Amino acid sequence: MKPAELRPSILLFYDVTEEFWSNLPHSDQHLELIDGHVVLTLRPPLVHQHLLLQLATVLLPWVELHKLGEVIHRPEVRLSEKWHPVPDLMFLARERKSLMGEQYIDGPPDLMVELLCEHSEWLDRGRKFREYALAGVSWYWIIDIDRAMIEEYEGVNGRFVNLVHTPFDQPFAPRLFPGLTIDLASLR
Numbered sequence: 001m002k003p004a005e006l007r008p009s010i011l012l013f014y015d016v017t018e019e020f021w022s023n024l025p026h027s028d029q030h031l032e033l034i035d036g037h038v039v040l041t042l043r044p045p046l047v048h049q050h051l052l053l054q055l056a057t058v059l060l061p062w063v064e065l066h067k068l069g070e071v072i073h074r075p076e077v078r079l080s081e082k083w084h085p086v087p088d089l090m091f092l093a094r095e096r097k098s099l100m101g102e103q104y105i106d107g108p109p110d111l112m113v114e115l116l117c118e119h120s121e122w123l124d125r126g127r128k129f130r131e132y133a134l135a136g137v138s139w140y141w142i143i144d145i146d147r148a149m150i151e152e153y154e155g156v157n158g159r160f161v162n163l164v165h166t167p168f169d170q171p172f173a174p175r176l177f178p179g180l181t182i183d184l185a186s187l188r
């Protein structure tokens with residue numbers, strides 16, 4: 001990836017090592033290691049943060065009730081030495097809980113969720129989409145508030161396939177969580 005492809009993010013450090021990344025001081029800023037570059041992206045609008053919180057309040061009780069694993073908001077995920085993205089929401093199945101380290105998830109989780117923002121759509125639909133699939137992420141949800149749609153992708157052999165589009169005015173039945181139905185319209 002070339003630095004010019006990182007707009008409208010701010011490239012803080014170019015072509016860094018994983019050691020450099022891990023030694024950066026903790027920050028409340030939205031920092032990610034994307035293809036070896038330390039990138040600062042803008043914070044999402046409040047409406048996005050609200051929807052994300054509402055989605056978490058639906059997923060968390062379901063996952064806990066069925067003892068399925070962990071739902072985590074904005075975790076750092078180590079996909080490789082050059083990739084430490086921070087998805088908006090993540091699910092890690094109970095059987096794979098050993099991937100949870102002290103500072104980050106060390107490997108591909110079962111589900112990554114990204115809420116599209118004007119400033120992040122290029123990354124969420126582009127580089128992250130490809131890297132999440134190649135790394136072995138099993139499910140990827142892209143939530144597009146402007147189009148009032150959720151896209152559910154299944155990871156198979158390093159690619160995302162079997163796309164299901166669900167408009168917000170219809171119930172969303174995630175294939176990862178059989179029996180769960182999410183009223184997307186109520187999350188807004």
